[in-house]
Amino acid sequence: MKIFVIGGDGFCGWPTSLHLSDAGHDVTILDNLSRRQIDVLLEVQSLTPIAPLSTRLETWQKKTKKKIGFEFIDLANDYDKLRELLLKYKPDAIVHFAEQRAAPYSMKTPTTKRYTVNNNVNGTHNLLCALTETGLDTHIVHLGTMGVYGYGWSGSAPIPEGYLEVKVDTPEGEISREILHPANPGSVYHMTKTLDQLMFAFYTKNDNIRVTDLHQGIVWGTQTPQTELDEKLINRFDYDGDYGTVLNRFLMQAAIGYPLTVHGSGGQTRAFIHIRDTVRCIELAILNPPKKGEKPRIFNQVTETYRVKDLAKLISEKTHVPVDHLPNPRKEADENDLVVENDQFLALGLNPTTLSQGLLDEVQEITMKYVSRVDKSKIPASSQWTAAKEPAAAKTKK
Numbered sequence: 001m002k003i004f005v006i007g008g009d010g011f012c013g014w015p016t017s018l019h020l021s022d023a024g025h026d027v028t029i030l031d032n033l034s035r036r037q038i039d040v041l042l043e044v045q046s047l048t049p050i051a052p053l054s055t056r057l058e059t060w061q062k063k064t065k066k067k068i069g070f071e072f073i074d075l076a077n078d079y080d081k082l083r084e085l086l087l088k089y090k091p092d093a094i095v096h097f098a099e100q101r102a103a104p105y106s107m108k109t110p111t112t113k114r115y116t117v118n119n120n121v122n123g124t125h126n127l128l129c130a131l132t133e134t135g136l137d138t139h140i141v142h143l144g145t146m147g148v149y150g151y152g153w154s155g156s157a158p159i160p161e162g163y164l165e166v167k168v169d170t171p172e173g174e175i176s177r178e179i180l181h182p183a184n185p186g187s188v189y190h191m192t193k194t195l196d197q198l199m200f201a202f203y204t205k206n207d208n209i210r211v212t213d214l215h216q217g218i219v220w221g222t223q224t225p226q227t228e229l230d231e232k233l234i235n236r237f238d239y240d241g242d243y244g245t246v247l248n249r250f251l252m253q254a255a256i257g258y259p260l261t262v263h264g265s266g267g268q269t270r271a272f273i274h275i276r277d278t279v280r281c282i283e284l285a286i287l288n289p290p291k292k293g294e295k296p297r298i299f300n301q302v303t304e305t306y307r308v309k310d311l312a313k314l315i316s317e318k319t320h321v322p323v324d325h326l327p328n329p330r331k332e333a334d335e336n337d338l339v340v341e342n343d344q345f346l347a348l349g350l351n352p353t354t355l356s357q358g359l360l361d362e363v364q365e366i367t368m369k370y371v372s373r374v375d376k377s378k379i380p381a382s383s384q385w386t387a388a389k390e391p392a393a394a395k396t397k398k
């Protein structure tokens, strides 16, 4: 298949591009390299030494004799170029990763809030609008997030895959309806993902665009069999207070003996998936597209759930690095249950990678190898959800 990977230079996009190319698909990456620019602005770098994109692509071709194309484009602002690229390549599928994806970054300042909304909402809308204008029957596979459901909204009831069955009283009696699961975003970033959902619902209904929306959990791990082929293909690894996600961040903190920073009680339950399963799920979604006229197909792209404090305990026992509880910069419940349905991917043949000792060891090896690249001053979370709270960074022990 001819596939565009928009955001193909990022943490999920790069290993996905390699996985799809390895599987024989004709892949073109579209990216504006904004994630690398944000690193420059935040004065931080990936823990792993990521090569420039042209070096990555040359190395892939040398190692595998397979070519991945690249087009520089800002999805949120270069509408005419997007339309031209669509007409030139006529892709069968488009994987859409191209969004500002850090909740803390989205809450940092009025500028980052507005950037996140402009970038994410315009990017998704441009894609839907351009497919409608060009009349192409391309399947969009979009990366959403488990955060659209919010946490704890339904107590211990399982979170369904996108849609909720509701009963409505009418003068003629009770009727049942399937509605988009109520949105309950916890940050400006999550809010943009809930707006994406509405745009997908509209364009599938009005213009028969085919969309699969993957509500992904927190991705951990860093390498896939393809990124391991050469150091120049290595995936990025974010550890800073804005982009570093829990578990990868704990493993890096353990590697340098830095207390594992748990925000609040650590009773928050989150959903996880290993990067190797991310790339497999995306391929499964591409190979199983919805029909024209079908409502957005929504999958929960999740394999496990854990409480943050249990993850910290696990890593602490393994590494003997203590846990440090800090004030929570987020406005959220101290504790929540999270039970997630993920039957659709299991039915399509996903064999989940679980949080095993072996995989933790693998991430730890990476963190130990590149430990000299860590800037400890970048570890504490500095973004605040509300102005009134004391910055978590102020209390962090170094």
Ligand SMILES: NC(=O)c1ccc[n+]([C@@H]2O[C@H](COP(=O)([O-])OP(=O)(O)OC[C@H]3O[C@@H](n4cnc5c(N)ncnc54)[C@H](O)[C@@H]3O)[C@@H](O)[C@H]2O)c1
Pocket: 006, 007, 008, 009, 010, 011, 012, 013, 030, 031, 032, 033, 034, 035, 036, 073, 074, 075, 076, 077, 096, 097, 098, 099, 100, 101, 119, 123, 143, 144, 145, 146, 216, 217, 218, 219, 220, 245
């Ligand atoms: N990483 C996770 O744990 C996680 C969890 C759930 C969902 N997701 C979703 O998966 C997607 C990818 O996440 P990631 O971790 O790879 O993020 P990332 O920031 O590493 O990658 C995003 C890529 O998109 C590019 N990009 C951003 N805006 C663009 C624009 N306007 N035009 C062109 N390119 C643009 C960036 O340069 C970058 O290469 C995001 O939509 C994110 O919300 C990620």
